[in-house]
Every structure is written in structure tokens, then in C-alpha cells.
Amino acid sequence: MTTTMTTEEHKSRTARSYKLLLLFAIISMIMMFAGLTSAFVVSKSRVDWLKDFQLPTAFFYSTAVIIGCSITFHLAKKAIQKDNQKATTSFLLATLALGILFVVLQFVGFGQIVADGYYFTGAESSITTTFLYIVTVVHLAHLAGGLIALLIIIYNQLKRKYNSTQTLGIELGAMYWHFLDLLWVYLFLFLFFFK
Numbered sequence: 321m322t323t324t325m326t327t328e329e330h331k332s333r334t335a336r337s338y339k340l341l342l343l344f345a346i347i348s349m350i351m352m353f354a355g356l357t358s359a360f361v362v363s364k365s366r367v368d369w370l371k372d373f374q375l376p377t378a379f380f381y382s383t384a385v386i387i388g389c390s391i392t393f394h395l396a397k398k399a400i401q402k403d404n405q406k407a408t409t410s411f412l413l414a415t416l417a418l419g420i421l422f423v424v425l426q427f428v429g430f431g432q433i434v435a436d437g438y439y440f441t442g443a444e445s446s447i448t449t450t451f452l453y454i455v456t457v458v459h460l461a462h463l464a465g466g467l468i469a470l471l472i473i474i475y476n477q478l479k480r481k482y483n484s485t486q487t488l489g490i491e492l493g494a495m496y497w498h499f500l501d502l503l504w505v506y507l508f509l510f511l512f513f514f515k
Contacts, residue, residue, distance in 0.1 A: 370448040376432035382425035389418045390501040403484045
């Protein structure tokens with residue numbers, strides 16, 4: 321006896337598969353950042369570690385901005401579940417603007433570090449600033465992937481591919497974006513408190 325799968329069952333299985341794949345990717349990223357922060361902890365015992373290093377003020381602002389990204393992406397997901405196309409588009413565009421602002425503030429922070437006389441590479445660099453640079457740049461690389469995904473989601477939204485019964489793309493984007501936001505908050509708190 322053969323059973324045929326309904327369209328709803330197929331959509332449900334597909335959604336579960338994509339969410340599981342994203343979860344595996346997130347777990348692998350968590351493991352990578354756990355390794356980086358562990359190396360940071362081990363390196364802190366070096367004699368050349370900067371004990372008085374302060375995070376740039378731009379990193380504080382960027383942390384608030386990335387939390388804002390999570391809020392706007394969540395509101396976009398809620399709006400599409402109610403078939404509010406205009407609000408969904410507005411919240412997705414706000415998320416994009418905040419995401420770009422986050423990247424800008426990260427580079428402003430790098431500039432502040434250099435202006436304070438600290439360098440990331442070369443003879444004048446320190447292990448402290450090099451680790452900070454590596455951790456933030458690796459996070460920015462993952463964020464670049466999130467921005468590309470967000471651009472695709474916005475394109476699909478403008479083409480009206482999402483509605484209250486078809487929210488998978490926005491859900492996956494929101495999952496990844498929330499992970500990036502939580503990851504940065506963790507990294508920021510780690511770098512702030514574990515000097």
C-alpha cells in the first residue's frame with residue numbers, strides 16, 4: 321500500500337529539514353567561537369597581555385544596534401504571520417539598515433582602537449588586540465552571510481513570495497539573525513568582563 325504525501329505534509333517536512341540544517345550550522349559556529357574564546361582565556365596568562373585595555377565606545381553602540389536588529393526581525397516575522405505585507409517589508413528594511421549600521425560601528429570601533437595607539441597586526445600589535453580583531457572579524461564574516469540572506473528575503477518579500485501560510489524564508493532568516501545577535505552579545509560581554 322502506498323501513501324501519498326499532501327502538500328501541507330511536504331511543506332512541513334521541508335521546513336523541518338531546513339531548520340535542522342540551520343541548527344547544525346549554528347552548532348558548528350558555536351563550537352568555533354567556543355574554541356576562539358577558550359584560546360582567549362589561555363592567552364590571557366601571557367606576560368604581554370594588555371591588562372588595562374578598554375573596548376571602544378562604538379562596540380557599546382553596536383551592541384544596542386544588533387539587539388534592535390533582533391527586535392525588528394521578530395516584528396517582521398509576526399507581521400507576515402498576520403499577512404501584513406507593508407509592515408513586514410518595513411521591518412525587514414529596518415533590520416537591513418540596523419545590520420549595516422552595526423557593521424559601520426564595528427569599523428568605527430576598530431578605528432578607535434588604532435587611534436588609542438593599539439594595532440591588530442605587525443610589530444606594534446599585541447596578542448590582546450589581535451584576538452579582539454580575529455573574534456570580531458569572524459563574527460562580521462558570519463554577519464555578512466546574514467546580510468546576504470536578508471537581502472534575498474527582502475527581494476522575495478517584494479515579490480510577494482511570503483504570506484501567513486508561507487513564512488519559511490523569514491523564519492530561517494530570523495533564526496540565524498537571532499543567533500548572530502546572541503553571539504555578539506555573548507562576545508561583547510565576554511570581552512568586556514574577561515580582561
